[in-house]
Amino acid sequence: MSNAISISGLVKNFGHVRALDGLDLAVATGEIHGFLGPNGAGKTTTIRVLLGLIRHDAGSVALLDGDPWTQATELHRRLAYVPGDVMLWPNLSGGEVIDLLGRLRGGLDTSKKDKLLERFDLDPTKKGRTYSKGNRQKVALVAALASNVELLILDEPTAGLDPLMEAEFRACMEEDRSNGRTVFLASHILAEVEALCDRVSIVRKGKIVESGTLAELRHLTRTTISAEVTSNPGSVVGFNGVHDVRVHDHKVDFEVDSDRLDEVVRSLAPLGVRSLVSHPPTLEELFLRHYQDDVDLGSSETET
């Protein structure tokens, strides 16, 4: 079994709204896969299809080599889920909810649970509404992490957690990674994704627009270069894969498609390089490019 999740051409309509529009996604077994995208992109919808909570209109979906709609019950024994909006029963204590969800899944590891309660500094005797948002989130997280399942599906699990608890969550994920657990993590927190994820998929308007390791994604975008040359830098404008050229005397700033970097640096050398600064795109730049509507997505791909 190589893929924990494989989706192709997934379509889901809610009335006239097309929430998923031919989404393709592969999550390899054992990896931590980041799932990113702007609000309303279709992350939660994808997860709900994976959990068999909603039917899909077209495409194929395989979860742990099974069909999430027809084999929901069997598959759910092998996964744990943390919803984005955690709602608890007002008359059940957090401890009861954790035990209940664990038992419904087919058992939970009590010693692991006790450790997690301590690590997340969670009081299990409080009831429903008396938990703050972050603490409600922790109840769901402990319930999921305390299980010994092979796949975790997490929908913005750290929304509402304070930085300390978020660090604790990352530590838990690192442990899970070394235990070979597969994690599918929808998130808006880039630092978290950068720190944890082996691979990332970016979804926009119900379609995957980018998928790969962070290094690969970086590679697909532009590197910023500032150079000072001895001759006139005007010819830089004509280089292939160069954008946003700003010339000031002998100085030139520009952006270059990362896969053309080598070529451009070679062409730059004859101009007599006195100084050269290059920095790779920050993760923010990377994501903002995909999140913003007005960026023309096609351009970088069609040029290559």
Place this chain on the structure above:
Amino acid sequence: MVGTGSLVRLILQRDRLRLAVWVILLVAVPLGTTSAFIELYPDAASREQLAATVSSSPSLVAVLGPLYDSSIGGLVTWRVGVIAAFLIGLMAVLTVIRHTREEEETGRRELLGATVIGRHAPLAAALIVAIGAGVLIGLILTGGFIGMGLPSAGSLAFGLGLAGVTATFAGLGAVSAQLTEASSSAKSIGVAGLGIAYLLRIAGDVGESSGALWVSWLSPIGWFSQLRPFAGEQWWVPALWGGLTLMLVGGAFAVSSRRDVGAGAFPPRPGPAEAGPGLRSASGLGWRLQRGALLGWGLGLGVLGMVYGGAADSIGDMLEGSPQLAQIFEQMGGEQGLTDTYFSFVVGVIALLAAAYAIRAVLRLRVEEENLRAEPVLATATPRSRWAWSHLVYGLAGPVLILALAGVLGGLTYGLISDDVTGQVPRVLAAAMVQLPAVWILTGIAMALYGLAPRHVGLSWGALIACLVLGQLGQILQFPQWTLNLSPFTHVPNFPAQEIEMVPMVLLLLVAIALTGAGLIGFRRRDIG
């Protein structure tokens, strides 16, 4: 109080359909009854005969209300006054809680709290809408009665009385909403208060001859009868509603200004750190979520059965002194016949209430789903059907328990009074149990809506109201038979007044099974959320 006005508009907009149904129901029933009575009892003699029968029958007083005057107005007040007071009280309690505690519970209140809205505005707005609806109903009725030729003083008293009941129970709703965190518990408190008021009024009115009328004076519903519309109005009675309303509303505002948004008046006690052995399956969770309501409804309807049983006539005593009365009763089937008619009527009322419980129990599924608490459970190894059954079972088995309890207790009290325990318990119990197929139709309707049209589950309540109107009032209002036939309760045998017929029961059962099955299948195929 800033923002009260805009909140009132918001509530009216959200609830326009719901409120319209209440207003139409509460206006149409008294006015329809009036027009029917004008036709049925055109002369004083026929009215006096009816009045004499009613006044001498504690059971009729128990289920409907006391009769203080044999004019048309007096008869209408007896026939629908208490029912209308009960229903309008229910409207008030539910409306206020819906727009206060329920809003807080779902977190919508916090969304509003961040805008320019005073902290008391939501409560004030909910009270204004609920009481406003009561006043509107009162005004329309007053005008309507006068228009139909009834005395204006009585017409005004009737309308004023309903407005007073509305205000008081809106106040009770406001207080209940402050006490608990869960809107369902707040509703239970409010409805329990209403039920107690109804039971006190039965006890007082039935015991009037033995000097127990003061018990009725403890009940805001009893005050409605004591205002005596069309029977020598006691105009100071509305001051009682006014005073109690002020106290309740004042109390609610006082608590509301001291507590946090979302919190109850009593901080919830901490719970166990670990789940007990009972909480290991969907059915364990279902029991945990349903047991309180089952207990409450069981007790409430059990007590109601007991009170009805106790109020059943020991008519024999009265008949001895009055040959004319004896003749009237003979025409109606003799003493036994009258008691039988009484019991089949009473179990009909209890069955409607049991159906209300059943709908509530099934719609808990929707509550869980809407509050996003179904999803985490369905993402575990719990199959959808098992989760659905964990609540549906209360809609099916709950009415069995409730009707059995009410039937046994009703038969027992009546048996003790009439020295015939072994004879009456099985009779009244059977009378209650034959209602089950009709109750299950409503369970089935709720389940079918939940599975096939989850956004419209509220229509289940519409179906219940239709059964109420058709069954309890359809005959007085002279609806055509085919409309009466729409209600499943029309088709269950009026045991013990009539023989038990199996065919309609089996048919009802089949329809109930089909509806429930359709709901379950629909639910397994549809999207959650």
